[in-house]
Amino acid sequence: xxxxxxxxxxxxxxxxxxxxxxxxxxxxxxxxxxxxxxxxxxxxxxxxxxxxxxxxxxxxxxxxxxxxxxxxxxxxxxxxxxxxxxxxxxxxxxxxxxxxxxxxxxxxxxxxxxxxxxxxxxxxxxxxxxxxxxxxxxxxxxxxxxxxxxxxxxxxxxxxx
Numbered sequence: 001x002x003x004x005x006x007x008x009x010x011x012x013x014x015x016x017x018x019x020x021x022x023x024x025x026x027x028x029x030x031x032x033x034x035x036x037x038x039x040x041x042x043x044x045x046x047x048x049x050x051x052x053x054x055x056x057x058x059x060x061x062x063x064x065x066x067x068x069x070x071x072x073x074x075x076x077x078x079x080x081x082x083x084x085x086x087x088x089x090x091x092x093x094x095x096x097x098x099x100x101x102x103x104x105x106x107x108x109x110x111x112x113x114x115x116x117x118x119x120x121x122x123x124x125x126x127x128x129x130x131x132x133x134x135x136x137x138x139x140x141x142x143x144x145x146x147x148x149x150x151x152x153x154x155x156x157x158x159x160x161x
């Protein structure tokens with residue numbers, strides 16, 4: 001669990017904080033963080049662990065995950081992505097990001113119409129679970145739609161779902 005939390009949260013935030021000066025120097029920088037729709041679909045995400053990650057306290061977040069026993073890895077994934085989405089929203093609007101010309105946003109697209117999704121839908125065991133997952137607009141997104149997000153030049157701190 002510490003690996004899931006660390007890679008998904010600190011792997012992104014530490015990297016982006018380290019790159020921030022170069023992004024500012026480059027000018028008109030656009031950063032898109034990959035989130036997950038698990039932030040709204042995984043039940044029981046512990047806010048204590050989310051807050052711990054936002055305070056850079058991996059040890060406390062990991063201790064909280066242990067309460068969840070065998071489902072802890074799934075909870076850790078959702079927790080790390082929720083903390084990451086909050087970090088994006090908090091960080092993106094700060095003067096040293098948006099004010100420095102760096103647009104920081106996130107995507108949490110859910111299922112995309114890709115060869116992997118098609119493979120899952122072709123497998124009767126997986127198809128039932130995939131089809132049970134909510135798709136509010138009635139169809140899967142396309143990778144091309146998702147790749148177009150960098151054209152949205154007027155937004156910062158937004159999580160696109």
